[in-house]
Amino acid sequence: MSDKSESSSFEDLAAAAELEAAPLTSPDASDIPQWLDVLGSGHLLRRTITEGKSDLRPLRGDICYLNYKGCLLNSTVIENKENFEVQIGDGDVIQGIDLVLPLMREGEISELQISSRFGYGEIGMAPDIPPLAELLYTVELVSFKPEPDLDTFSIQERKVIGNKKRERGNWWYTMQEPMMAIQCYRRAIEYLDETKGGITDPTADGKIEFASEELHSLLDDRIKAYNNMAAAQMKQGSYDIALGSVEKVLNVQPNNVKALFRKGKILSYKNDVAEALKVVRRALLLSPDDKAIKAELTRLEERDKKDSQRERDLARKMLGGHSGPESKSGSGKGEKPKKGGGKKIIVWGSVVFSLAIGVISIALYKYKIV
The missing domain is CATH 1.25.40.10 (Tetratricopeptide repeat domain)
Structure with a gap:
């Protein structure tokens, strides 16, 4: 069996998002010019509340310090963190925040609308977050720094x-x-x-x-x-x-x-x-x-017994399929069987051939070659 791809790069998360959940409810018409559709699918929207104090943006692997607050659409607060440490691309936060951080500048405050696909998914997180919940987050990128050398x-x-x-x-x-x-x-x-x-x-x-x-x-x-x-x-x-x-x-x-x-x-x-x-x-x-x-x-023991039984049944079927006609050869319409070893050679040759076909068929079945 071939292995599925394990690619989990930060870029692939966005590209692979086409997309299992329904897009977010559209913002009010008065807000549309202020929102950026980050993925072009309506699943992750962002708007800047406070501009950053520099033009520097963090990269994948950088360590960021965040203040953020998350709510359901009914304004119920589900998360409230201060000076929270996050390493971009490592899954330390929900994907909606992780994907937006490289777009933010140091000191920037942004508001996010996040679909369940990039939030808490189809199962949510009981008791506070229901399944398929759409979320509103306010995120401040306080500061960031490169990841230190592991050594x-x-x-x-x-x-x-x-x-x-x-x-x-x-x-x-x-x-x-x-x-x-x-x-x-x-x-x-x-x-x-x-x-x-x-x-x-x-x-x-x-x-x-x-x-x-x-x-x-x-x-x-x-x-x-x-x-x-x-x-x-x-x-x-x-x-x-x-x-x-x-x-x-x-x-x-x-x-x-x-x-x-x-x-x-x-x-x-x-x-x-x-x-x-x-x-x-x-x-x-x-x-x-x-x-x-x-x-x-x-x-496993039950499966092994069933597999063994299938192999025996297949072997009998293959052998039986070739033995029937041979037993009748030389009979019918008044023909008499010929004396001598010729027929025995033919019969034994047929048996050997049948056994070979049976063994090959069993191998093909057992190892899923066919």
Whole structure:
């Protein structure tokens, strides 16, 4: 099965927006000249309330400090943040704000109308934000700065920022936005990856050496991010890439139950039922009371039985289809069977040919070649 694209670039979010939700209700006629249709679709409108104090605009990856207030169309306040830190393109805020920030100048205050597609989506956020909610935001870009080089962060700083991005990925996952979740997990892993060689690869006996306990803790957090990213990649249908993510976990922690469980499911999706059974059985040995693993093992065993039965039925059908006419050859209209080994050779040749056709057909069926 081919993997779906995982492109989650900031530019692609705007381009891919054509567009699942209905456009926003049009502004009053008196307001139309003041509004800019950011995406040209009516889903994200912006107007400037206070001009910026300079011509400088932030870029993707820059760290911005915002004051913002969000409301429903009935003026119910749903968010109110001051000096809130956002990194553009990392999904730290709803997409409507993230897409507008590169258009704003330092010190600028803008008003936004945001459709549900770039807000809280089809499911909303109970109890305050209903499904398919249209939103009004006032956003002030207080200041911004470039992202510092990762090598300048201490291990503890990497841990704090990386886990913040991982948790944001979890939020996007619950919002049924796997592509946004993957973007957050990737960024989390960048911060949780110690680049100075303090964490070594596993040795022949599977042991890992750590320069400090901090690095050990950092690795544990990185494993969580890879595990979570695999779940989002599976939800997107990117099974080969998801398999790579769980292998990153299992290379370090061969008995990680969550990674084994997900590997089993991925192998099942890839129609490798025999290998999936081995992996899930191993996960169950490590966690014998896990109901989800038990359910998956039962499902795989039933599927394996059905597949085996189909293979047997197909083999019988193929063999039976060729054996019938041969048994009647030489009969009819008074003809007598000829003596000698000629007929036996023909019959055995037919059987061998039938077996070969049957084996090939089973292989084609089993591996989904046809």
